[in-house]
Amino acid sequence: MDTQLLTAFVAVAEAGSFTVAAERLHLSQPAVSKRITALESQIGQSLFDRVGRSVGLTDAGRTLLPYAHKTLQDIEDARRALSQLHAQVGGRLSIGTSHHIGLHRLPPVLGQFTREFPQVDLDIHFMDSEVVCQAVLAGQLELGIVTLPTQPLAQLQQRLVWPDPLVVVAAPDHPLAGRRQVSLVQLAGHPAVLPDEATYTHRIVTRALEREGVRPHVRLATNYLETLKMLAGIGLGWSVLPESMLDDTLARLHVPRLRLHRELGLVWHERRTRSGAAQALMRLLPAA
Template sequence: METQFLAAFVEIADCGSFTQAAEALHLSQPAISKRITALETQIGHPLFDRVGRRVSLTDAGRTLLPYARKTLQDIEDGRRALSNLHDDVGGRLSIGTSHHIGLHRLPPVLRAYTLQYPNVDLDIHFMDSEVACEFVVAGKLELGIVTLPTTPLPHLQRQLVWPDPMTVVVAPQHPLAGRSGVPLRELAEHPAVLPDEATYTHRIVTAELQRQGITPRVRLATNYLETLKMLAGIGLGWSMLPESMLDDSLARVGVVGLHLQRELGLVWHERRTLSGAARALIAQMPAPA
């Protein structure tokens, strides 16, 4: 049974769409359909029900799925174990990271890494930290360089790399701009632009606000911190951003009793054999300040 057939099958099962699976695997839709047809012919059962644009697993598909996942994971673990038999660090290293980390933290690390290990093919995917963690758990990525989860996830190992203090920011013309000692309830009287509720960063911010009995007036929410920086900078509301993002477009607000910090770092699956390339990148990371 071709592993490419199994990979196509698992991707469609995860996406629920032939089209999205084809895009993820960099295939045409006819090509991925042929792989599924060939796999169905080999096992003698249909794997998907196709009703209009909806795709769902058949009983045979649900039965095969965990075995297909394990087969693909075992093959990948074998490849990594073999790569560790020699001293040369090379091969493909799949990484998921957020846009913020990719812009503000990773460039010097990856610059040094690629100079030291030119035979490694970096396969970098930019996505929300939450999605990257899910992909690591599912075996789709070897490493995540992410905002670390606020609560432990099963089978996910984590390593802190960058403590990331956060601060309240507003536009320079905002009534609170440059003030210190602002009561939290006064801050809450003004509209806010905050990270989307599905993000770890949102959970960190709102958990602390709720602990102090405050519900923010959220005018807009988005996954992207760079967008929040822009929205705060043009005066749409206050936001909570990493201190590393402060510049002349923003003014800091000192709020009484509000001290927040994210943790940025690495995640990997505890049951998977890390490749030499992954272990080298982990070793390349700076020690937490």
């Protein structure tokens, strides 16, 4: 059975859409439809119910899906194992990282990696850290360079690379800016703009506040720290950002009872073979 057909089948099953699957595979929608038709012809059964724009798995499709996942993952594991037999590091390396880490932490490392290992095709996906971790667990990505989970995830190994202190910030003309100290009660009296509640960073912030009996009034939430920096800088609310992002567009608020930090680092599946390219990148990442 052609792996390209299985890849198309899994993509459509996960996306619930031929159009979205085609975008993810960098193919045209007719090309994806053709692959699904070819697979259905080989199997002799329909894999999807197509009702208007809605796409759902048939009983045959639901039965095939776990086997398709396992087949594709076994092939990927074999590719990674074979890559270790060669002295020259090459092949494809699929990694996931957050936009913030990709912009502020990874460029020097990836620059050095591409100079030292030009035969490697880097397949970089920018997404939320939480999504990266799940993709690594599912075998869709080989490595993740992310905000590390606040609680251990089964079968996910992790390594701290960059400690990342967090600070409370606001616009320079914010009512709390310029004070020697800001109490938690004073802070809670003003609206906040914070990371989205699904993110590890949001959990770190809200748990620290809740331990002190404070519940922030969140005016707006977004996944992108660069956007939060802009929103705080124009006075929409106070925020919590990495200390490394401080500049003259922001004022740091000194909140003695609020000590915040997160950890940025590397994640990988403990039971999956790592390719030579993955091991080379891991060696280049600094150890905290």
